Amino acid sequence: MLTQTEVPVPLSLHDLSYSAIREELERSGIRPVHGHALWRALYGDLKTSLDLVDDFLPPLQRWIGERMQIANGLTLDVPEVEEEQFSEDGLTRKFLLRMRDRQTIETVLMGYDNRLTACLSTQAGCAMGCVFCATGQMGFVRHLRPGEIVAQVLHCQRELRAAGHGRGLRNLVLMGMGEPLHNYDGVMAALDIITDTRGLNIGPSRITVSTVGVVPGILRLAKEQRPYNLAVSLHGATEEERMALVPMTRRWSLAEVIQACRTYSETTSRMIFFQWTLIAGVNDSPAHAERLAALLAGLNAHVNLIPLNPTTGFHAGPSARAAALEFQQVLKTAGIPNTVRQRRGIDVSAGCGQLRSAKQREKV
Secondary structure, three states, rough: OOHHHHOOOOOOOOHHHHHHHHHHHHHHOOOOOOHHHHHHHHHHHOOOOOOOOOOOHHHHHHHHHHHOOOOEEEEEOOOOOEEEOOOOOOEEEEEEEOOOOEEEEEEEEEEEEOOEEOOOOEEOOOOOOOOOOHHHOOOEEEEEHHHHHHHHHHHHHHHHHHHHOOOOOOOEOOOOOOOOHHHHHHHHHHHHHHHOOOOOOHHHEEEEEOOOOOOHHHHHHHHOOOOOOOEEEEOOOOHHHHHHHHHHHOOHOOOHHHHHHHHHHHOOOOOEEEEEEEEEOOOOOHHHHHHHHHHHOOOEEEEEEEEEOOOEEEEEOOOHHHHHHHHHHHHHOOOOEEEEEOOOOHHHHHOOOOHHHHHHHHHH
């Protein structure tokens, strides 16, 4: 008799790469060539169920039918939409998606000039504990499986197709709920699927993986020569300043993070994007900018300055525009390329974890 921890878990096809699907078929005595039709249904036709696919050849139809009947059989990752919000800017939509175990995660779809970008979650909750982040305030629940990360892209693509958009997603940023490099294997498996040219075909150069400074993950990205953009959140340019905002600095110091970034840059010859959340009166003075410029000297770096998205658990506000521009000018004078980013979707709680936190408070 199965115990609770031994209950069979259905196989999600969205967890599997193209080659893994072919191998799964071959183990069942089905010719691997049928894997291409299955892959096309998943990532070309964006199917949410395989029951009604009538152009599969009989061997594949029988395999699907048989696998769906057994306890640990076959499933797809098609999350339910618990809530959807549209921003007044007309360009931002936020989805609160419910997984099979009832955990909820957030995905944001953003429109810009000539491109559509999705912001993906990689965990339910987060263990990093950044004090100004709604996800960090809720704590860590679990990693998302590759299929649950892929499912967010598929959901956005279906929404765009239903709305008649001729083009699909162009860019992905892994900056939603969770720390991507804490879930390294799951994230990389998902990105292998997302970038496969036979399916979703989103170019690696259009994907950005964000981290708050998980040093082993940064070094592993460098060693494996992963072709994605790297964004590193700093928010403080001294150990003390960063510790007050990013508690995980206790595990990997600012010095260790910057050394890992230098190793990454030297190994890959890629630019690193550094994220700096501008918080009024906390880290937005010219002196803070001077310290940041000194910290990044010699690195192939671009700094994204992001005015804070306020959260109920952190009693501070975003920097005034004048302060942001003064901060920016200090970096420019020091020769550090930078951009003051748009604040998007404030009215739909677009900051990571904000909508989920709001829904949780409603249930209390």
